[in-house]
């Protein structure tokens with residue numbers, strides 16, 4: 001894509017579409033961005049999820065994709081508005097009724113993930129695109145049709161300023177050389193792409209809804225740090241086995257919180273108009289939250305904010321011919337429990353353009369060759385990225401269990417501590433926790449899963465060989481020797497040990 005200048009149409013001006021537009025514009029192409037909603041920077045535009053903000057965890061993959069956008073100001077901006085979160089802060093209640101907080105660092109090397117307001121990041125990307133002469137925005141334009149053989153697309157253009165309903169929406173036809181579909185989980189580009197390629201498609205709504213809450217900053221704070229009611233450098237979790245409540249810091253001292261719970265729990269709480277059940281539920285499962293959010297406000301927020309579903313989508317391939325490719329949630333919407341949805345989408349853009357650039361160098365400015373090279377590049381992109389997108393999709397589903405319950409389990413902590421110890425004291429082994437590989441590295445997600453499974457197997461073999469076998473042999477010998485309490489005790493130790501091994505194997509798959 002560095003040679004001949006093409007007309008690149010990006011559908012969707014979310015974070016992923018905006019970054020894709022920036023990459024294409026940097027290569028000198030004529031970029032048109034079509035977005036269903038109004039301009040996000042206009043205060044009258046309804047935000048994506050109808051709430052004030054979504055705070056996201058930005059990590060290495062997203063940052064790396066932005067670093068490669070050739071926009072030093074973008075990275076400076078991100079550094080200025082993010083809050084590092086060095087670990088989880090687990091909140092709970094002891095049997096004696098006392099509240100506790102327990103910090104669990106994400107990484108033994110001290111690396112952090114970053115809290116950022118998705119809307120602010122998106123606005124900054126739009127500002128940068130606005131400054132580029134080869135970029136044109138079309139807000140309030142909804143993709144309604146596409147022909148990827150003739151490279152034509154149709155949009156419904158809405159003019160909200162007119163009161164005349166007949167004039168409000170009109171259809172326009174456009175042509176393009178290359179379309180990038182970044183129009184989110186319910187992608188229209190993907191829908192039309194299905195008519196041109198034999199796409200395998202799988203979607204799942206998990207039995208969990210989410211609702212957003214806000215913890216307000218301290219009104220009487222004297223310093224920047226004291227405006228936060230709880231530690232600003234942690235992602236706070238109230239694990240509840242079947243559900244969980246999390247809080248992510250914002251720059252103004254507030255926290256954006258999310259309640260994740262099964263639909264049946266939402267049904268029960270929605271039926272309670274007095275709010276008493278809601279407060280009882282929070283006090284029972286998320287101790288301390290009602291002292292961070294005033295009870296009346298908590299009930300109000302639960303009743304006023306939308307209760308939204310979580311979808312997980314896998315599909316393949318991601319492209320057709322040389323005409324179109326889908327990226328971000330359009331290609332692989334995932335549940336948010338690994339904090340990777342946007343990061344993976346931004347990484348899509350970096351990988352896509354790396355591959356396009358590689359093939360573009362072979363075109364010698366010949367436009368026919370350009371299209372055929374792009375077709376090869378897109379096929380390579382689909383082949384490379386599908387395995388990785390599917391891998392992170394699965395990890396995200398599995399991590400829900402880790403966040404809402406495993407963080408409290410001794411086996412989970414034991415494995416994390418051992419893996420971290422090995423990564424520090426035996427670095428030649430290249431040992432790392434799965435979380436570190438996903439969040440602080442850029443190796444392929446499928447490779448992360450492979451390496452992490454391998455580490456799990458090595459741990460299990462070492463445990464079985466080093467401790468389990470001697471225990472078993474010793475137990476059998478004691479049993480025959482004494483046939484009494486000592487033999488039974490040895491057998492009990494062996495039995496519990498094997499239980500722990502099984503749980504480690506199970507953990508190694510997550």
Ligand code: FAD
Nearest residue numbers: 012014016036057143183184328329336339340341342343
């Ligand atoms: P979107 O943000 O969905 O943007 C798509 C755009 O396309 C929208 O602007 C939409 O209006 C537009 N569009 C849709 N249809 C059309 C059409 N027909 N024509 C034109 N335009 C159209 N990710 C992380 O990395 N870290 C996190 O911590 C994290 N936390 C999350 C927490 C929650 C509760 C949720 C729900 C998600 C979270 N995610 C997180 C995921 C992240 O929000 C998404 O992966 C990311 O927003 C996807 O970006 P996108 O640009 O692909 O799609």
